[in-house]
Amino acid sequence: MEEQGRVLTVPEALVNRRATRRFDPNHPLSDDLLKRILGLAACAPSSTNLQPWRFLVVRTEKNRARLRACAFNQPKVTDAPVMVIVLGYKNAYETHLEPMLANRVELGAMTTDGAAEVKARVSRSFPNNPDLATWALRSSMLASMSMLVAAESLGVASAPMEGFDHARVKEEFGVPDDHIVCCLVALGHALATDPFPGRFGLTEVCYEEHFGQPWTLGEPETLL
Amino acid sequence: MEEQGRVLTVPEALVNRRATRRFDPNHPLSDDLLKRILGLAACAPSSTNLQPWRFLVVRTEKNRARLRACAFNQPKVTDAPVMVIVLGYKNAYETHLEPMLANRVELGAMTTDGAAEVKARVSRSFPNNPDLATWALRSSMLASMSMLVAAESLGVASAPMEGFDHARVKEEFGVPDDHIVCCLVALGHALATDPFPGRFGLTEVCYEEHFGQPWTLGEPETLL
Numbered sequence: 001m002e003e004q005g006r007v008l009t010v011p012e013a014l015v016n017r018r019a020t021r022r023f024d025p026n027h028p029l030s031d032d033l034l035k036r037i038l039g040l041a042a043c044a045p046s047s048t049n050l051q052p053w054r055f056l057v058v059r060t061e062k063n064r065a066r067l068r069a070c071a072f073n074q075p076k077v078t079d080a081p082v083m084v085i086v087l088g089y090k091n092a093y094e095t096h097l098e099p100m101l102a103n104r105v106e107l108g109a110m111t112t113d114g115a116a117e118v119k120a121r122v123s124r125s126f127p128n129n130p131d132l133a134t135w136a137l138r139s140s141m142l143a144s145m146s147m148l149v150a151a152e153s154l155g156v157a158s159a160p161m162e163g164f165d166h167a168r169v170k171e172e173f174g175v176p177d178d179h180i181v182c183c184l185v186a187l188g189h190a191l192a193t194d195p196f197p198g199r200f201g202l203t204e205v206c207y208e209e210h211f212g213q214p215w216t217l218g219e220p221e222t223l224l
Numbered sequence: 225m226e227e228q229g230r231v232l233t234v235p236e237a238l239v240n241r242r243a244t245r246r247f248d249p250n251h252p253l254s255d256d257l258l259k260r261i262l263g264l265a266a267c268a269p270s271s272t273n274l275q276p277w278r279f280l281v282v283r284t285e286k287n288r289a290r291l292r293a294c295a296f297n298q299p300k301v302t303d304a305p306v307m308v309i310v311l312g313y314k315n316a317y318e319t320h321l322e323p324m325l326a327n328r329v330e331l332g333a334m335t336t337d338g339a340a341e342v343k344a345r346v347s348r349s350f351p352n353n354p355d356l357a358t359w360a361l362r363s364s365m366l367a368s369m370s371m372l373v374a375a376e377s378l379g380v381a382s383a384p385m386e387g388f389d390h391a392r393v394k395e396e397f398g399v400p401d402d403h404i405v406c407c408l409v410a411l412g413h414a415l416a417t418d419p420f421p422g423r424f425g426l427t428e429v430c431y432e433e434h435f436g437q438p439w440t441l442g443e444p445e446t447l448l
Binding site: 047057104134200 | 239403433
């Protein structure tokens with residue numbers, strides 16, 4: 001395992017994380033660190049535990065250059081040693097419900113009756129969901145945030161990216177129509193610390209009890 | 225500040241977090257802890273730093289009962305002392321771009337020229353985005369995950385919820401049409417530790433270089 005220094009607490013990692021602008025192209029990411037970050041990302045919660053996220057990990061120079069061409073030629077796509085294309089799998093309920101439930105019963109986390117109940121409920125409700133893309137996006141973005149904060153805690157810089165040509169990414173990397181592209185995540189090491197771009201206070205983003213009703217509790221005394 | 229014990233590291237919080245099934249209705253959440261959790265959630269990254277998440281915090285018994293009626297009568301909605309309705313604000317670019325950029329310049333994180341450039345780019349691209357709901361959902365789910373992991377690290381149990389009647393929540397809580405309901409988050413203290421429901425291995429959810437190309441790096445040696 002690569003030397004990492006102290007693993008950060010959650011408040012430290014959330015407060016310190018920046019969307020890295022410039023990655024060091026000469027500083028690779030070890031396999032061990034990459035696997036740990038992806039494994040932690042996959043601990044995210046998901047609807048019915050169906051885990052519809054898929055991580056398409058792009059590391060070769062050639063493929064990062066192909067991805068960069070899909071992402072408005074942003075240099076960080078080739079400077080970062082690892083690019084993760086986060087996908088959302090719309091039909092996870094068709095192929096992954098049974099293995100997920102079997103594992104859950106095996107772990108003692110559910111009875112066989114409980115599993116049968118979930119299976120019946122999913123079979124009733126999922127095929128009628130007119131927007132499985134939104135369904136898959138929700139859980140996959142939870143996993144994306146888990147990836148970002150896990151990376152930060154282990155001393156790895158990251159950048160989430162939304163600006164790219166979705167159709168072209170799908171075409172270049174063979175992503176089928178039952179998957180959506182949720183976002184890209186660059187992972188590596190920063191060349192410089194990016195400045196804090198600011199956040200709105202809770203007074204601006206919180207409401208009490210009803211939409212529009214002002215937030216009266218004030219701001220946190222401390223985040224860290 | 226309420227007694228919390230040791231603040232967890234990111235790997236600890238991601239691995240230990242469970243979607244809590246049963247909350248202790250007699251164990252409230254202090255204002256200080258709530259503000260800190262929301263403040264940490266608001267550290268999430270967002271597209272153009274527009275922070276389109278809005279947290280509608282429901283704490284009164286009467287309003288939690290109203291929310292429960294919108295959420296298939298699930299007991300956790302009234303058992304948990306705090307329910308957060310996470311909203312996504314579709315038109316954040318119209319009302320919040322200028323104050324965000326002004327703050328960023330003030331913090332020295334951007335030049336006035338840089339801010340003018342961002343403003344021009346947003347004015348060109350955002351009004352043509354045919355799906356601002358998806359745009360707002362992405363960042364708001366990043367903030368939701370930040371909320372869950374922040375809560376866990378501070379000894380607060382949580383449960384993300386997707387099963388509810390979106391239209392009815394909007395109606396009951398006065399949410400206007402330029403906002404979407406992303407998810408609900410219950411916060412409080414667990415009556416019992418929920419069992420680990422299992423996760424697929426990286427071999428199941430990762431691809432290398434191209435969609436469908438098997439993951440050969442294996443599983444992480446350790447997550448914690």
